[in-house]
Amino acid sequence: MNSQIRENQISQNGHLIIGGVDSVELAHQYGTPLVVYDVEKIRQQIRAFKQIFEEENVDYAISYASKAFSAIAMYQVANEEGAYTDVVSAGELYTALKANFPMKKVSFHGNNKSRKELEMAVENRVGKIIIDNFHEIDLLSEILKEKNSEIDVMLRITPGISAHTHEYDQTGQVDSKFGFDLESGQAEEALQKVLKNSRMHMLGIHAHIGSQIFELNGFQMAAEKLMEIANDWREKYNYTAKIINVGGGFGIKYVQSDHPLKPEEFVKAIVKTIKEKAQEFDFPIPEIDIEPGRSIVGPAGYNLYTVGSRKDVQGLKPYVMVDGGMGDNIRPALYQAKYETVLASDPRAKATETVRIAGKYCESGDILVENQALPSTKPGDILAMLDTGAYGYSMASNYNRNPRSAVVFAENGRASLVIKRETLDNLISLDRFYE
Numbered sequence: 153m154n155s156q157i158r159e160n161q162i163s164q165n166g167h168l169i170i171g172g173v174d175s176v177e178l179a180h181q182y183g184t185p186l187v188v189y190d191v192e193k194i195r196q197q198i199r200a201f202k203q204i205f206e207e208e209n210v211d212y213a214i215s216y217a218s219k220a221f222s223a224i225a226m227y228q229v230a231n232e233e234g235a236y237t238d239v240v241s242a243g244e245l246y247t248a249l250k251a252n253f254p255m256k257k258v259s260f261h262g263n264n265k266s267r268k269e270l271e272m273a274v275e276n277r278v279g280k281i282i283i284d285n286f287h288e289i290d291l292l293s294e295i296l297k298e299k300n301s302e303i304d305v306m307l308r309i310t311p312g313i314s315a316h317t318h319e320y321d322q323t324g325q326v327d328s329k330f331g332f333d334l335e336s337g338q339a340e341e342a343l344q345k346v347l348k349n350s351r352m353h354m355l356g357i358h359a360h361i362g363s364q365i366f367e368l369n370g371f372q373m374a375a376e377k378l379m380e381i382a383n384d385w386r387e388k389y390n391y392t393a394k395i396i397n398v399g400g401g402f403g404i405k406y407v408q409s410d411h412p413l414k415p416e417e418f419v420k421a422i423v424k425t426i427k428e429k430a431q432e433f434d435f436p437i438p439e440i441d442i443e444p445g446r447s448i449v450g451p452a453g454y455n456l457y458t459v460g461s462r463k464d465v466q467g468l469k470p471y472v473m474v475d476g477g478m479g480d481n482i483r484p485a486l487y488q489a490k491y492e493t494v495l496a497s498d499p500r501a502k503a504t505e506t507v508r509i510a511g512k513y514c515e516s517g518d519i520l521v522e523n524q525a526l527p528s529t530k531p532g533d534i535l536a537m538l539d540t541g542a543y544g545y546s547m548a549s550n551y552n553r554n555p556r557s558a559v560v561f562a563e564n565g566r567a568s569l570v571i572k573r574e575t576l577d578n579l580i581s582l583d584r585f586y587e
């Protein structure tokens with residue numbers, strides 16, 4: 153059996169269970185493609201992060217990076233677990249607002265926030281703006297003046313550290329569109345500008361070095377660097393950072409060959425590094441913030457598909473076609489991301505062939521899994537793709553005018569529809585006749 157599935161995830165009739173609910177029944181009840189979250193897994197990961205901080209006895213914030221999966225229900229769960237959240241658009245902010253997520257626990261991120269987005273953030277008194285560039289300092293300054301308002305801010309810097317991960321997932325290296333460059337003095341210039349502005353309250357320094365990272369080393373280096381900057385800024389500008397935010401990026405297991413540390417182990421190492429540096433510099437231990445996205449929702453998500461057609465050509469790997477694909481999960485096509493899939497009605501069944509799981513979209517690149525060992529399948533069978541909870545639904549599109557999937561939260565044997573399936577009418581709801 154796939155090692156990511158535990159014995160207690162198999163029902164008496166041998167089906168895969170998600171959050172205590174039979175996945176085949178979910179597929180039949182809500183239709184496919186369907187995204188299902190095991191909510192308990194989301195809660196447990198937030199709690200595991202929390203436990204580390206509590207053990208280490210430091211001030212902290214676990215800010216769920218909601219770009220990984222943004223939905224009213226998800227902000228509800230994050231809030232119930234005491235997490236903060238970060239948003240990167242008016243849309244995510246609006247969703248968090250509608251979920252009654254406490255605005256003081258929201259951070260607003262982004263490398264090109266619009267005037268409208270910043271106005272919305274200021275009007276709703278979000279907790280922090282993570283300032284990314286000089287244009288944003290000017291825009292925010294204007295808005296705060298116009299609205300006679302004040303706000304807490306942090307500066308995002310590019311620490312010049314690149315962790316070993318897929319190129320598209322790297323954001324901490326010097327040549328990055330995100331954040332203020334250190335070497336050229338941009339970051340210091342930004343600090344001076346912000347400190348001069350009495351409407352901006354400079355809380356601290358932020359860096360995010362990338363995503364799906366497996367090496368501890370990159371995070372330790374980033375934490376060290378951030379503390380060095382904090383110490384330098386204290387000496388030069390008499391400014392003491394209250395918060396150090398090391399971003400997210402903790403890698404998760406997608407396939408058997410992935411062997412990541414537990415996400416909380418990364419956090420433990422980060423906290424230790426920051427404490428050591430604080431001691432070395434005689435610097436007050438700052439609040440330590442993290443922004444995990446993938447590690448909170450990734451392993452909790454499953455995409456359910458129904459098998460349809462099949463193509464067999466002598467000497468070639470067969471194509472098993474499913475009713476979803478790059479529209480509900482672009483990651484394989486975009487990043488060559490790898491996933492594993494099981495037969496939902498019998499995840500323990502012995503594999504008899506290796507197939508390609510192909511989507512239904514009109515692109516040759518719409519292959520969800522290149523090499524999947526499976527028992528023999530027939531039209532109507534349900535396949536469950538594992539660990540799809542991060543950057544799947546949130547990157548979904550209507551390519552080929554396919555409606556986006558429904559999303560179900562399953563917990564303690566109960567399923568709850570949290571995002572309805574789009575209808576054909578939804579698809580044309582914004583269209584207008586050309587007159």
Ligand SMILES: Cc1ncc(COP(=O)(O)O)c(C=O)c1O
Binds near residue numbers: 323362401
């Ligand atoms: C600034 C920032 N924080 C947090 C995250 C979340 O990263 P992950 O989902 O890998 O934990 C991202 C993702 O790109 C990010 O850009």
